Amino acid sequence: MSDILRPYGDTTGDGMVQMSFTLPMPHTKVAEGAAQQLANKMGMDPAMVVHAKAISPEFTFFVVYGRVHHLVEVDKVRVVERDYPLLSPKEANLAIRKTLRRRMVVVGACIGTDAHTVGIDAILNIKGFAGEKGLEYYREIRVVNLGAQVSVPQLVARAQEEKADAVLVSQVVSQRDAHLLNTREMSAAFREAYPSDKRPVLVIGGPRFDEKMTDELGVDRIFARGTTPADVASYLVHTLAVRRQADRTKEAHAS
Amino acid sequence: MTPRLELDPALVARARELAARAGQPVVDLARQHTTVSVERAVLRLAGLTGTDPLTGGVDGGAEGTVPWVNRVVDAVREQVGLEQGVAMPVWHALTSGDAPSLQSLAESVGAGTARFELPTGGDADRAREAARAAVREGIARIDANRRRREELVALHGDPPRRPWIYLIVATGDIYEDIPQAQAAARAGADVIAVIRSTGQSLLDFVPEGATRTGYAGTYATQENFRLMRAALDETSAELGRYVRLTNYASGLCMPEIAVLAGLERLDMMLNDAMYGILFRDINPQRTFVDQRFSRMVHARAGIIINTGEDNYLTTADAVDEAHTVTVSQLLNETLAKEAGLEDWQLGLGHAFEIQPELPESFRLELAHALLARSLFPDAPLKWMPPTKHMTGDVFRGYLLDGFFNLAGALTGQGILLVGMMTEAVVTPWLSDRDLALQNVRYVLNAAGGLHEDFHPAPDGFIAQRANQVLAESVDLLEKILDHDKGLLDAIADGTFGLMRRPADGGRGLDGVARKSTEYWNPATELLEVSGG
Numbered sequence: 001m002s003d004i005l006r007p008y009g010d011t012t013g014d015g016m017v018q019m020s021f022t023l024p025m026p027h028t029k030v031a032e033g034a035a036q037q038l039a040n041k042m043g044m045d046p047a048m049v050v051h052a053k054a055i056s057p058e059f060t061f062f063v064v065y066g067r068v069h070h071l072v073e074v075d076k077v078r079v080v081e082r083d084y085p086l087l088s089p090k091e092a093n094l095a096i097r098k099t100l101r102r103r104m105v106v107v108g109a110c111i112g113t114d115a116h117t118v119g120i121d122a123i124l125n126i127k128g129f130a131g132e133k134g135l136e137y138y139r140e141i142r143v144v145n146l147g148a149q150v151s152v153p154q155l156v157a158r159a160q161e162e163k164a165d166a167v168l169v170s171q172v173v174s175q176r177d178a179h180l181l182n183t184r185e186m187s188a189a190f191r192e193a194y195p196s197d198k199r200p201v202l203v204i205g206g207p208r209f210d211e212k213m214t215d216e217l218g219v220d221r222i223f224a225r226g227t228t229p230a231d232v233a234s235y236l237v238h239t240l241a242v243r244r245q246a247d248r249t250k251e252a253h254a255s
Numbered sequence: 256m257t258p259r260l261e262l263d264p265a266l267v268a269r270a271r272e273l274a275a276r277a278g279q280p281v282v283d284l285a286r287q288h289t290t291v292s293v294e295r296a297v298l299r300l301a302g303l304t305g306t307d308p309l310t311g312g313v314d315g316g317a318e319g320t321v322p323w324v325n326r327v328v329d330a331v332r333e334q335v336g337l338e339q340g341v342a343m344p345v346w347h348a349l350t351s352g353d354a355p356s357l358q359s360l361a362e363s364v365g366a367g368t369a370r371f372e373l374p375t376g377g378d379a380d381r382a383r384e385a386a387r388a389a390v391r392e393g394i395a396r397i398d399a400n401r402r403r404r405e406e407l408v409a410l411h412g413d414p415p416r417r418p419w420i421y422l423i424v425a426t427g428d429i430y431e432d433i434p435q436a437q438a439a440a441r442a443g444a445d446v447i448a449v450i451r452s453t454g455q456s457l458l459d460f461v462p463e464g465a466t467r468t469g470y471a472g473t474y475a476t477q478e479n480f481r482l483m484r485a486a487l488d489e490t491s492a493e494l495g496r497y498v499r500l501t502n503y504a505s506g507l508c509m510p511e512i513a514v515l516a517g518l519e520r521l522d523m524m525l526n527d528a529m530y531g532i533l534f535r536d537i538n539p540q541r542t543f544v545d546q547r548f549s550r551m552v553h554a555r556a557g558i559i560i561n562t563g564e565d566n567y568l569t570t571a572d573a574v575d576e577a578h579t580v581t582v583s584q585l586l587n588e589t590l591a592k593e594a595g596l597e598d599w600q601l602g603l604g605h606a607f608e609i610q611p612e613l614p615e616s617f618r619l620e621l622a623h624a625l626l627a628r629s630l631f632p633d634a635p636l637k638w639m640p641p642t643k644h645m646t647g648d649v650f651r652g653y654l655l656d657g658f659f660n661l662a663g664a665l666t667g668q669g670i671l672l673v674g675m676m677t678e679a680v681v682t683p684w685l686s687d688r689d690l691a692l693q694n695v696r697y698v699l700n701a702a703g704g705l706h707e708d709f710h711p712a713p714d715g716f717i718a719q720r721a722n723q724v725l726a727e728s729v730d731l732l733e734k735i736l737d738h739d740k741g742l743l744d745a746i747a748d749g750t751f752g753l754m755r756r757p758a759d760g761g762r763g764l765d766g767v768a769r770k771s772t773e774y775w776n777p778a779t780e781l782l783e784v785s786g787g
Contacts, residue, residue, distance in 0.1 A: 024466075125535070131645075
């Protein structure tokens with residue numbers, strides 16, 4: 001594979017792409033021209049409006065094929081790679097049994113005034129998300145879902161009471177940066193309540209977080225939009241195993 | 256003509272008998288208990304609306320404020336307990352002159368001056384009569400709505416064919432939902448479902464007013480119901496076809512939402528026996544008590560319930576666990592009939608969720624769909640599209656939805672939920688919905704009558720598979736009956752959907768009260784006497 005690529009239709013280097021979209025206008029000749037204009041502005045040249053259909057008197061749907069001249073520079077692509085192996089529920093259960101030799105305890109909540117449990121429920125409830133079952137389904141994970149509008153002191157107390165291995169917090173509402181403020185308050189409270197090596201793994205999730213802000217927010221991991229239960233379970237298994245390994249090494253050195 | 260399979264009649268009879276026995280302890284439990292939401296539903300039937308302006312409230316709005324029905328029920332509970340029901344203490348306060356109306360009594364609860372006590376003798380008779388009269392008005396409105404629906408169906412007509420095409424709208428803002436729902440109806444939808452805001456099932460109150468801030472759905476409120484029904488009435492007249500409206504009577508406020516649906520002439524309600532327990536961790540006792548009341552209301556209102564068996568298949572394997580769907584359908588049927596619902600009101604659910612790469616997956620789907628069709632010949636089964644095996648590959652998804660539609664046409668399903676090729680990608684765009692409806696229209700035009708020619712061989716793959724699933728269902732029902740308390744214990748030990756849900760666990764148990772011998776509820780009295 002070369003470092004410089006173009007999209008492939010049926011010939012190397014032809015740059016052909018296909019797209020579909022809707023414009024809020026009646027289906028007329030002008031509408032088809034408008035679709036063509038949009039495609040041209042997006043860099044498709046030539047652009048072929050191959051299909052146009054009135055969805056209603058006010059909307060028209062288009063399919064456009066065309067050539068783009070942009071080059072893909074593969075060596076300049078930057079992504080955050082998953083730095084842990086993705087496990088199936090069965091594999092995760094097995095790994096927990098092997099490393100922890102007991103069930104993993106996960107405490108989850110929406111903190112502050114945020115009442116949107118959609119995120120935490122998608123990850124924790126058995127119903128799950130995107131066809132994947134939630135952490136409740138994992139035999140070796142004990143889930144304590146505290147639901148919405150949990151205060152930080154409540155969360156810390158419950159985490160201690162349940163001997164949580166991990167704390168999952170979901171924040172959907174981001175008005176006036178509430179999600180960032182709440183998260184900082186939460187991580188500070190955990191730092192205060194636990195010695196650093198005993199603190200549960202702190203995981204935060206929500207559609208408005210930047211995955212690279214972990215240090216700034218004082219948490220171990222941030223999950224953004226589209227995260228599935230298996231992502232979270234695999235991360236927790238991996239992180240707890242690494243910690244366990246570090247503990248053992250420390251003990252070995254001490255003795 | 257409905258396609259049928261030859262099922263072993265002895266096995267079918269056995270399955271129904273076992274389901275009835277498994278359901279009996281749940282019915283007994285529901286008769287012996289009441290809940291805060293059942294009692295609030297009584298006050299709603301008597302016309303109490305609105306919220307206490309001095310509670311909560313986000314930015315001065317009404318959305319976070321506590322409804323008066325909650326305030327009154329909580330006050331009665333605090334002062335005299337819930338075990339006698341709220342009707343006697345509340346109407347005693349009214350007939351003894353503490354307040355001129357239910358509304359002003361609620362306000363005195365807000366002010367902290369209301370005093371409740373249980374009346375005796377002549378006072379009790381007066382309170383009982385007044386409560387009956389008040390609740391009768393709400394039930395009369397539900398009856399009038401049922402008659403009105405029948406008139407409108409007669410006037411505008413039913414959809415020209417089965418299955419009815421069921422489409423979901425979910426913007427979070429009722430004023431966005433309305434034009435979208437109208438557009439969907441114009442594009443061919445026969446049934447509009449407004450999905451609720453995420454998390455509403457766990458709220459122990461019903462939000463109030465027209466709402467614009469739902470998340471991944473729009474709050475179920477009485478005003479939202481009214482606005483949407485009025486808009487669809489306009490569209491029905493325009494289209495010459497009665498467009499039905501659906502919402503959710505599920506979660507912690509099932510009884511109240513059922514009442515609101517009856518009061519605002521909704522036509523179908525999602526209302527499953529076990530969904531809240533298994534998938535939302537709502538307390539089993541709370542669920543079964545609330546559910547029986549809500550189903551009595553639906554029966555009276557002429558509402559078609561939709562059950563949620565499709566959900567089992569989103570968490571379990573659609574082939575291995577096919578019989579759990581059948582068992583749940585049988586349980587839903589027996590509990591629904593006990594509550595007064597008739598066959599035509601049972602939109603029993605099932606879904607097209609078999610792994611598409613599995614050899615003969617389509618034949619297996621047909622077998623399962625035909626089993627449901629043959630087992631419940633007079634119920635308008637609700638056929639749910641693929642979700643679990645929908646990926647970001649929208650092109651493949653479109654094909655899968657086409658096969659789903661074909662299976663629906665071939666097996667004579669009653670209600671077909673339109674599948675979206677962008678399932679698991681985005682909430683449906685305008686164009687997604689249009690493409691999905693084109694898919695349905697093509698299949699129903701091209702093959703709508705194919706069920707007339709479709710007679711699977713009695714000893715063939717489809718018939719054998721259907722009988723096998725039925726046999727597995729009977730085995731599972733027998734296993735449920737091996738438990739001391741039948742269904743409740745089976746739910747507790749994880750027989751369904753892999754989840755263990757003990758009878759004293761989950762949300763909402765504190766809202767359940769065992770009825771005393773003094774218990775009296777004018778709504779159940781009126782619904783039981785004259786109910787179906």
